[in-house]
Amino acid sequence: MKSKKLSIPYILWMLVFTMIPIVMIGLTAFRDKSGAFSPEPMMKAFGTEYRGVLLHSLWIALLSTAICLLLAYPVAYLLTRMKPSTQNTVQLIIMIPMWMNFLLRIYAWKILLQKDGALDMALSLLGIHGTYIGNTAAVVVGMVYEYLPFMVLPIFTVMSKIDGNLIEAAQDLGSNDFAVFRKVIFPLSIPGVISGITMVFVPSASTFLVAEHLGGIDDKMIGDVIDQIFLTDQNVGSALSMILMILILVFLIIMNLFGDEEAIA
Amino acid sequence: MKKIISLLLTAALAGTAAVSLSGCGASESKADAGEVNVYTWGEYMALGQDEGIANVVEQFEKETNIKVNLTTYDTNEELYSKLTQSNDSYDIVVPSDYMIGKMIKEGQLKEINYKNIPNYQYIDERFKKLPCDPEGKYTVCYTWGVTAIVYDKNKVKNKPTDWDALWDKNLKGQILMFNNSRDAMGIAMQQCGIDPSNCNKADIDKAVVKLREQKPLLKKYVMDQVFNEMEGGQAAIASYYAGDIAMMMEENEDLDYCLPVNGSNLFYDAMCIPKSSQNTENAEKFINFMQKPEIAAENCKYLRYGTPNTKATDYLDDDIKNSELTFPPKEYVDKCYVFKNLSDDVYAYMQEQFVKVQAE
Numbered sequence: 001m002k003s004k005k006l007s008i009p010y011i012l013w014m015l016v017f018t019m020i021p022i023v024m025i026g027l028t029a030f031r032d033k034s035g036a037f038s039p040e041p042m043m044k045a046f047g048t049e050y051r052g053v054l055l056h057s058l059w060i061a062l063l064s065t066a067i068c069l070l071l072a073y074p075v076a077y078l079l080t081r082m083k084p085s086t087q088n089t090v091q092l093i094i095m096i097p098m099w100m101n102f103l104l105r106i107y108a109w110k111i112l113l114q115k116d117g118a119l120d121m122a123l124s125l126l127g128i129h130g131t132y133i134g135n136t137a138a139v140v141v142g143m144v145y146e147y148l149p150f151m152v153l154p155i156f157t158v159m160s161k162i163d164g165n166l167i168e169a170a171q172d173l174g175s176n177d178f179a180v181f182r183k184v185i186f187p188l189s190i191p192g193v194i195s196g197i198t199m200v201f202v203p204s205a206s207t208f209l210v211a212e213h214l215g216g217i218d219d220k221m222i223g224d225v226i227d228q229i230f231l232t233d234q235n236v237g238s239a240l241s242m243i244l245m246i247l248i249l250v251f252l253i254i255m256n257l258f259g260d261e262e263a264i265a
Numbered sequence: 266m267k268k269i270i271s272l273l274l275t276a277a278l279a280g281t282a283a284v285s286l287s288g289c290g291a292s293e294s295k296a297d298a299g300e301v302n303v304y305t306w307g308e309y310m311a312l313g314q315d316e317g318i319a320n321v322v323e324q325f326e327k328e329t330n331i332k333v334n335l336t337t338y339d340t341n342e343e344l345y346s347k348l349t350q351s352n353d354s355y356d357i358v359v360p361s362d363y364m365i366g367k368m369i370k371e372g373q374l375k376e377i378n379y380k381n382i383p384n385y386q387y388i389d390e391r392f393k394k395l396p397c398d399p400e401g402k403y404t405v406c407y408t409w410g411v412t413a414i415v416y417d418k419n420k421v422k423n424k425p426t427d428w429d430a431l432w433d434k435n436l437k438g439q440i441l442m443f444n445n446s447r448d449a450m451g452i453a454m455q456q457c458g459i460d461p462s463n464c465n466k467a468d469i470d471k472a473v474v475k476l477r478e479q480k481p482l483l484k485k486y487v488m489d490q491v492f493n494e495m496e497g498g499q500a501a502i503a504s505y506y507a508g509d510i511a512m513m514m515e516e517n518e519d520l521d522y523c524l525p526v527n528g529s530n531l532f533y534d535a536m537c538i539p540k541s542s543q544n545t546e547n548a549e550k551f552i553n554f555m556q557k558p559e560i561a562a563e564n565c566k567y568l569r570y571g572t573p574n575t576k577a578t579d580y581l582d583d584d585i586k587n588s589e590l591t592f593p594p595k596e597y598v599d600k601c602y603v604f605k606n607l608s609d610d611v612y613a614y615m616q617e618q619f620v621k622v623q624a625e
Contacts, residue, residue, distance in 0.1 A: 033609070049621040115499055131499075134484065213490070217483045220623050228623075231342050232609075232616035 045239035061205035064143035072151035134216035158192025356548035366397035384556035392573035404535035420501035439501035444486035446619035508570035528600030
């Protein structure tokens with residue numbers, strides 16, 4: 001009973017700031033300008049014109065999430081093997097970029113990657129000239145940089161909670177380091193990986209401005225499209241947001257099914 | 266785990282809050298003559314941003330003891346939705362031509378008592394009865410200008426003369442275009458021989474074909490990013506507002522400009538008083554102050570957009586006074602078109618088609 005009372009403010013908060021807005025967007029997505037029910041916004045949003053952008057956004061998000069995972073997992077693993085004091089320092093270093101505004105960090109990447117920028121200057125010493133901005137790779141680099149801490153920290157937290165006795169038991173039973181990792185540490189770290197993927201994939205699929213600054217003419221993302229469409233047509237904007245939400249939800253459900261299996265095996 | 270997530274979220278929230286907070290906190294002088302709520306474009310008045318630029322709002326506060334609350338918007342549409350959908354009351358807004366027309370039609374603006382604005386006498390006759398305010402009852406023109414082409418002399422070999430330079434295949438991947446449906450479509454319509462000032466859906470469809478043709482040649486669709494791109498020599502040619510081109514040319518001497526031979530978009534922004542205003546007298550005082558010749562000159566120096574104030578030129582340096590970008594010559598302006606208000610339906614269609622061109 002007591003715990004229920006304590007949760008009331010949170011439930012209220014979620015109701016007012018999460019549930020009601022989502023319901024409102026859902027309603028707007030099925031109405032026309034005059035406010036009457038109409039399937040038109042949804043049909044427009046499903047039009048072929050937006051399909052490419054949706055797929056491209058999901059592809060960029062998926063790619064960024066995969067690269068984040070590849071980079072973050074070893075970092076998280078190494079972190080658990082460090083002394084607590086070193087752990088704190090490294091964690092701090094991972095967090096520090098996030099103290100700066102998101103847009104500023106994107107601007108910084110712009111300066112690094114643009115023509116006559118830092119990277120171009122360094123490489124031109126070797127005789128290589130070029131622009132490294134304005135393509136999908138630059139967008140992915142920006143995303144990975146932006147969201148890497150969201151992958152490292154959950155994996156690290158889960159890994160550091162693995163019971164040391166389990167590892168010792170495995171070693172006693174004759175497992176080498178690789179077997180210990182494969183049979184004990186990796187399966188037990190899956191929940192961290194899942195929340196890491198969720199925390200990177202969801203924001204990177206719906207992000208805006210990153211592609212606008214780092215991408216080229218073909219790197220429009222669905223977040224930018226929704227932003228522009230909302231200016232004149234809130235109904236289609238809402239419909240696009242709903243479709244994006246549903247796609248993300250489907251992705252997460254698939255992920256969780258897959259994750260559970262892994263954890264059991 | 267949960268702790269970390271909530272920590273991260275708090276950090277993200279704190280970041281956002283810091284950004285939004287830094288936007289406020291304008292002037293804080295104590296005043297006893299009431300206040301005036303000014304809602305205007307971002308970076309649209311001389312506020313001492315740089316050395317040598319006066320702070321006209323501070324001067325107004327000192328002279329009149331009226332406190333100025335300055336808030337800003339990025340698009341006419343943002344201004345419109347704030348005025349129509351929120352409870353905030355503003356005393357001065359600075360919409361552009363077509364939006365003024367729409368607001369007058371919908372009865373959202375108060376008639377201005379020009380007796381309280383003696384400096385109105387300095388306004389050039391041709392800005393007194395704007396096409397959107399044909400009887401001259403609601404507006405005091407603040408700035409005007411045209412759209413034009415800026416290009417990098419080292420990268421563009423043939424001197425551009427018209428918008429078709431933005432469709433030049435030799436400049437593939439180095440062209441920048443307005444990321445704003447009305448301006449981009451306007452240019453495309455001119456290329457199709459359509460008058461962009463007032464268009465219908467069929468005109469938009471033709472313009473879309475022209476924009477699709479251009480897209481593979483573009484580096485990007487940009488607005489503010491154009492400064493960085495052109496000043497840093499990242500792109501070869503761009504369409505933008507002439508006043509801003511004057512600023513870019515100061516930063517990079519490889520840049521030059523071209524006023525398209527067949528004309529371009531002529532725009533003006535004017536100070537208006539919304540019906541919801543509660544400090545009308547102060548609003549009139551503010552408008553009057555902004556049209557003091559020396560103050561209008563300060564704003565012009567900072568903005569580089571034309572000032573309609575005929576006396577202000579006395580306070581401007583020759584290089585600004587004689588700049589075609591700040592004061593496009595009358596013969597050129599006669600060739601230009603002014604945007605008229607489009608119906609909601611047509612405007613939404615235009616925006617939708619423009620987004621689709623970009624999304625494809």
